[in-house]
Amino acid sequence: MVKKRGYHHGNLRQALIDAALQLIEVRGPTGFTLSEAAKQAGVTPAAVYRHFEGREDLIAEAARQGFAMFGDLMQYAYDSGQPSALAAFEATGRAYLAFARRYPGHYIAMFESGISVNRTPELAVASANARHVLEKAATELCEHIPPDKRPPASMFSAHIWALSHGVVELYARNSPGTTSPFSPEDLLETGIGIYLRGLGLIARDS
Amino acid sequence: MVKKRGYHHGNLRQALIDAALQLIEVRGPTGFTLSEAAKQAGVTPAAVYRHFEGREDLIAEAARQGFAMFGDLMQYAYDSGQPSALAAFEATGRAYLAFARRYPGHYIAMFESGISVNRTPELAVASANARHVLEKAATELCEHIPPDKRPPASMFSAHIWALSHGVVELYARNSPGTTSPFSPEDLLETGIGIYLRGLGLIARDS
DNA sequence: TGTACATCAGTGAACGCGCGTTCACTGATGTAC
């Protein structure tokens, strides 16, 4: 609970977003209600309308912040792997899963809340930026493949995104019944490893 | 609308399930309400309780039927590819996507509705059966890999399941903004192809 | 430094709504004789 400064909250806008994220994380994308987020921020539901147009707008902003962090994290990981295209790519993949693990509320708001990425221009920009980081890493790595055997970079990155997302959804949630003897991190790392070997990007025995 | 036989409906139970599936497909996993499903089946909400314990129970049964069909479809595809382990495996993968495409309501009820696969014993069995088909195909294909380079079959099948699920969620929905120049079918087929090449199961140039 | 005043972030009551669920009931169906 944030320390209140008397009548005015101080930073209600962000407090509402944080409350929303926590509710989404605990109760799932459906479990979020505007009223409850307001209550958790110590405020009347009506106060929300000073800062957001409504319920959807609140989720959209939470998702936007998620995409912004997501993009930054992947960008940072990408940079940390440079100048090796392979290292940069693998770091980016790991960053994907790390983000989903550390910020499940954001991840759910971004991918499972049902809000369109085109709902607001800001959200669309943040989402496109994040996508671009992964695509850049994929494009760069693609250049190490002989052109005649090279898949389109957008297909490459779509494969990796799909694999990462699938691992998160099926194995990194506490989704009951869908357990696996392997950790999501292991699954993603080995999966990407085999995939890259299939592209001839890493040696067969490494 | 099903032809009614006077006062009694005839097959209200299945009509409710079908209505639920259609609503889930159109409105998303959140959009489903018991009342609306009842209305669509031409019946009072209270009538639902003659056939189901409540809202959750209805979704669980819809998901169970989905898993049953899902398992059957993959089993059929698997059989159709025999005796080639590779052909059987690839057919099973294609069947995964085909199911998600043709029965989106079932797919959503199964994987996105938030109901636990352990909610009822019948649901758990149906889900385990479906998983088993994919694992069998993976195990069989694994045997063509030299034991020292062979990944555990459960890891293998987890990779494929994750990739398939990711492709469905990100590219096979009309999820706005997440478009790709490639069809989901292409994405999954090429993705699995590269992956299998990485395992040495198909030739590098095929 | 002190006062008047504009701004605006919050209140609290109210609304209409659709939800899931319950209950006593009714009337169609099918079976025993």
Add this chain to the structure above:
DNA sequence: TGTACATCAGTGAACGCGCGTTCACTGATGTAC
């Protein structure tokens, strides 16, 4: 074949609930003079 009756699938009214949203308001804040 006809009748009495048990079964049970549906009705319809009612419930309490929490939701998102609106509105006129109030009182804290900060600025101009």
